[in-house]
Amino acid sequence: MSEGVSQADRPVEIHAAGGDLFSKFDPLIQMREGLLASGQLDPFSLVMEKVLSPTRAICNGRETILLGTYNYMGMTFDPDVIAAGKQALDEFGAGTTGSRVLNGTYQGHRECEDALKEFYGMDHAMVFSTGYQANLGIISTIAGKGDYIVLDIDSHASIWDGCKLGDAEIVPFKHNDIEAMEKRLKRIPAGAGKLVILEGVYSMLGDIAPLKEMIAVAKANGAMVLVDEAHSMGFIGPNGRGVAEDQGVLDDVDFVIGTFSKSVGTVGGFCVSNHPKFEIMRLVCRPYVFTASLPPSVVATAATSIRKLMHSGNKRAHLWKNSRVLHAGLKARGFSLGTQTPQSAIIAVIMPDLERGAAMWEALLREGLYVNLARPPATPANMTLLRCSLCAEHTGEQVETVLGMFERAGKAVGII
Numbered sequence: 001m002s003e004g005v006s007q008a009d010r011p012v013e014i015h016a017a018g019g020d021l022f023s024k025f026d027p028l029i030q031m032r033e034g035l036l037a038s039g040q041l042d043p044f045s046l047v048m049e050k051v052l053s054p055t056r057a058i059c060n061g062r063e064t065i066l067l068g069t070y071n072y073m074g075m076t077f078d079p080d081v082i083a084a085g086k087q088a089l090d091e092f093g094a095g096t097t098g099s100r101v102l103n104g105t106y107q108g109h110r111e112c113e114d115a116l117k118e119f120y121g122m123d124h125a126m127v128f129s130t131g132y133q134a135n136l137g138i139i140s141t142i143a144g145k146g147d148y149i150v151l152d153i154d155s156h157a158s159i160w161d162g163c164k165l166g167d168a169e170i171v172p173f174k175h176n177d178i179e180a181m182e183k184r185l186k187r188i189p190a191g192a193g194k195l196v197i198l199e200g201v202y203s204m205l206g207d208i209a210p211l212k213e214m215i216a217v218a219k220a221n222g223a224m225v226l227v228d229e230a231h232s233m234g235f236i237g238p239n240g241r242g243v244a245e246d247q248g249v250l251d252d253v254d255f256v257i258g259t260f261s262k263s264v265g266t267v268g269g270f271c272v273s274n275h276p277k278f279e280i281m282r283l284v285c286r287p288y289v290f291t292a293s294l295p296p297s298v299v300a301t302a303a304t305s306i307r308k309l310m311h312s313g314n315k316r317a318h319l320w321k322n323s324r325v326l327h328a329g330l331k332a333r334g335f336s337l338g339t340q341t342p343q344s345a346i347i348a349v350i351m352p353d354l355e356r357g358a359a360m361w362e363a364l365l366r367e368g369l370y371v372n373l374a375r376p377p378a379t380p381a382n383m384t385l386l387r388c389s390l391c392a393e394h395t396g397e398q399v400e401t402v403l404g405m406f407e408r409a410g411k412a413v414g415i416i
């Protein structure tokens with residue numbers, strides 16, 4: 001699973017019995033084998049045999065509605081995006097075979113960074129090979145020995161891993177709890193460097209952060225602020241810049257992290273910033289320096305997509321409508337949801353346990369619907385979730401069809 005929260009999203013460390021380093025995975029192997037022994041389809045090895053559009057694919061030989069792809073703005077099949085990728089492939093070849101600081105910066109990488117600067121209205125943009133690496137790189141490089149990182153306990157695995165890669169002291173606080181965050185900030189020794197890390201949308205439950213209040217507290221306590229807007233870029237905010245824009249505090253954010261693997265519709269990651277010394281990061285940030293840069297076709301598709309997202313107000317409005325209809329429809333059918341109101345394009349449906357969650361996942365797939373199954377330890381509070389992520393290309397009719405599928409599957413499995 002590419003998604004995940006918390007430092008707990010790692011195998012439990014048990015001493016290797018008889019020297020077999022794999023024995024630490026035994027509990028997970030047993031759980032998986034137990035689940036599959038009952039004839040359950042494996043929810044983590046689905047193959048998309050053919051992708052027909054941002055919202056439809058052939059899975060197990062049948063046409064399936066895609067409701068778990070994070071392809072929020074449906075840019076994967078945009079004709080301009082595809083044309084830009086094909087042209088770059090023809091003109092620049094399949095890959096760069098090099099680091100951004102040596103032979104791996106092509107014109108397309110610069111154009112992609114220019115598109116990001118324009119999209120966010122910021123002075124600096126740095127493109128990484130994935131969003132995961134953007135978090136690893138920025139967090140581990142800016143917060144060093146003697147500095148403190150104060151972060152939400154439900155942060156994405158890439159944020160935790162970025163903390164682990166660096167030398168700063170790590171201070172987690174309860175999810176979205178402003179007071180808990182403030183308490184921890186106040187305990188940090190005077191004079192130490194402080195970085196507060198938040199996300200715009202938390203992807204497990206689809207809830208947003210009270211960034212306005214949290215950033216005010218962070219700034220009042222002398223901290224710099226990094227916000228990961230992976231699940232909000234392109235969709236949330238008047239210009240799709242994310243939750244910080246929507247809450248009017250983008251100017252107070254020191255570093256915005258994002259990904260191309262969701263609304264942008266390809267692969268890659270980035271950080272944008274107004275910090276006057278930001279460009280030095282290109283020389284000191286190891287996950288930027290010591291890896292190959294993105295292929296020319298990828299940066300060309302990303303740049304084209306980002307520029308189109310600047311003018312996608314209608315799509316954003318349609319996606320909000322989809323989110324509201326799905327949330328209200330699931331609630332009306334008796335499902336328990338991750339948020340009281342729709343806060344993003346992610347609607348998380350809470351399952352009673354892993355067995356019934358997996359059975360529901362399979363029942364939906366047999367209906368012709370793909371959603372994501374998420375289980376502990378990737379989820380908060382040990383929940384099993386069916387996570388739905390909507391796309392601006394889902395039609396109103398598809399959303400109604402999805403609701404009918406949920407109703408039939410929910411009754412068959414005994415969840416509603």
Ligand SMILES: Cc1ncc(COP(=O)(O)O)c(C=O)c1O
Nearest residue numbers: 130131132156158230259261268
């Ligand atoms: C909040 C958050 N940050 C970062 C990432 C990493 O993005 P990428 O897929 O580009 O590695 C993800 C991806 O799931 C995410 O959800």
